[in-house]
Amino acid sequence: MSERHPIIAITGSSGAGTSTVQRTFEEIFRRESVTAAVIEGDSFHAFDRKAMRERIAEAERAGGSSHFSHFGAEANLFAELEALFRSYAETGRGKRRKYLHDADEARDYGQEPGTFTPWEELPAGSDLLFYEGLHGAVVTGDVNVAQHPDLLIGVVPVVNLEWIQKLHRDRNMRGYSTEAVTDTILRRMHDYVHYICPQFTRTHVNFQRVPMVDTSNPFIARAVPTPDESMVVIRFAKPAGIDFQYLLSMVHDSFMSRANTIVVPGGKMELAMQLIFTPFIWRLMERRKKVL
Numbered sequence: 484m485s486e487r488h489p490i491i492a493i494t495g496s497s498g499a500g501t502s503t504v505q506r507t508f509e510e511i512f513r514r515e516s517v518t519a520a521v522i523e524g525d526s527f528h529a530f531d532r533k534a535m536r537e538r539i540a541e542a543e544r545a546g547g548s549s550h551f552s553h554f555g556a557e558a559n560l561f562a563e564l565e566a567l568f569r570s571y572a573e574t575g576r577g578k579r580r581k582y583l584h585d586a587d588e589a590r591d592y593g594q595e596p597g598t599f600t601p602w603e604e605l606p607a608g609s610d611l612l613f614y615e616g617l618h619g620a621v622v623t624g625d626v627n628v629a630q631h632p633d634l635l636i637g638v639v640p641v642v643n644l645e646w647i648q649k650l651h652r653d654r655n656m657r658g659y660s661t662e663a664v665t666d667t668i669l670r671r672m673h674d675y676v677h678y679i680c681p682q683f684t685r686t687h688v689n690f691q692r693v694p695m696v697d698t699s700n701p702f703i704a705r706a707v708p709t710p711d712e713s714m715v716v717i718r719f720a721k722p723a724g725i726d727f728q729y730l731l732s733m734v735h736d737s738f739m740s741r742a743n744t745i746v747v748p749g750g751k752m753e754l755a756m757q758l759i760f761t762p763f764i765w766r767l768m769e770r771r772k773k774v775l
Contacts, residue, residue: 484633485572486770490612492619492628494524494686495638496554496645496679504638504690505615507756511764512613520609522567524616525582527560528553532597539670552667554674559618561626568631571605571612578602610768620682629685634763637686643698644708651707665702688759691716692749713749716740717759725759733758 484490491508495501512519530538535558542551551557570577581600583589589596605612620629620637629635640648646668653659653667683689692715694708719725722743730745731737734755737747747755 484631486774488572488575488612489610489633489767489771490568490572490614490631491519491634491636492614492632493636493638494617494619494621494682496617496675501615501638503753504636504756505613507753508613508760511757511761515761515764515768517764517768518608518610519613520571520579520605520611522579522612522614522616523582524614524618525584526580526599527564527616527618528582529558529560531582531599550670550673552671552674554617554671554678556623556678561618561621561623561628564618564621565626565628565631568612568614568628572631575605575609577605577612579605610771617679618682620685621678622681622685629682633767634760635686635688637683637689639683639689640692641694641698643701644692644694644713646701647698647704647707650701650704661702687720689716689718690752690756691718692752710749710752715747715749715752715755716744717747717755718744730755730758 493501493504493508495504508519511517528535535553538558539551543549553559567577567579580602581588581592583592583594583596583598583600586596589598592600594600614632618628619632620635622629639645649668650661650664653664654661692710692713694713696708696712698704698708718741720743727739727745731739734745734747734751737745737751737755740746745755
């Protein structure tokens with residue numbers, strides 16, 4: 484953690500909805516004139532798309548390692564991610580690259596989709612580092628990424644909803660078949676349990692969307708439950724200093740389910756995030772100004 488160079492990290496698995504949280508923070512940064520150095524978690528994968536497919540095929544042929552996935556340590560640069568967090572906290576500097584997901588992104592760089600741009604220095608003069616990806620709170624025997632962020636946020640839909648969101652995204656936006664997406668979910672399960680789930684015990688705040696409609700069989704769901712068909716459970720690891728009465732008064736139909744947990748309608752999640760995190764950004768920036 485660093486008063487001079489703070490770090491905010493959002494962590495959640497593929498299809499969990501971390502992009503929605505990122506858009507909320509982008510709005511806060513714009514409104515509060517905060518300059519963020521943005522880090523995409525996908526850029527710390529160890530392999531580009533072609534090499535990853537080859538490694539998965541090799542693992543399946545070898546047997547016993549068929550769980551090889553983007554969720555696990557073998558397919559990611561955990562040490563480099565921690566090194567970036569440590570470097571930024573100490574100096575405000577570090578290196579990043581970009582993973583080019585599709586043709587539109589790749590065209591701007593003159594590269595093929597599924598490849599990485601070259602490593603480059605972070606832009607000078609940023610107020611904080613903002614990470615969004617799979618492993619913002621990962622801890623292994625050799626690496627402890629979770630110790631560095633000043634604010635760790637988990638985005639964790641109930642698992643059936645997470646699968647529905649992934650199925651619809653990968654089929655509609657990436658052209659995969661239901662069978663191919665299902666195979667990916669099964670292959671990732673070992674790493675999901677061992678690398679993704681444990682992170683949410685280390686986060687400072689968790690947002691878990693719970694659908695209020697039947698998602699018993701996510702593999703036949705015709706549509707993703709909308710925010711208005713959901714509730715969001717917001718859990719604070721350390722509730723001291725959280726003005727729950729203010730949140731209850733500002734977010735209609737919200738209620739407390741535990742002493743550290745508030746539940747809000749799904750359509751009010753972004754409002755709740757604005758109310759919760761804007762004061763936190765103020766405090767980070769005030770602390771930073773004092774030490775500078």
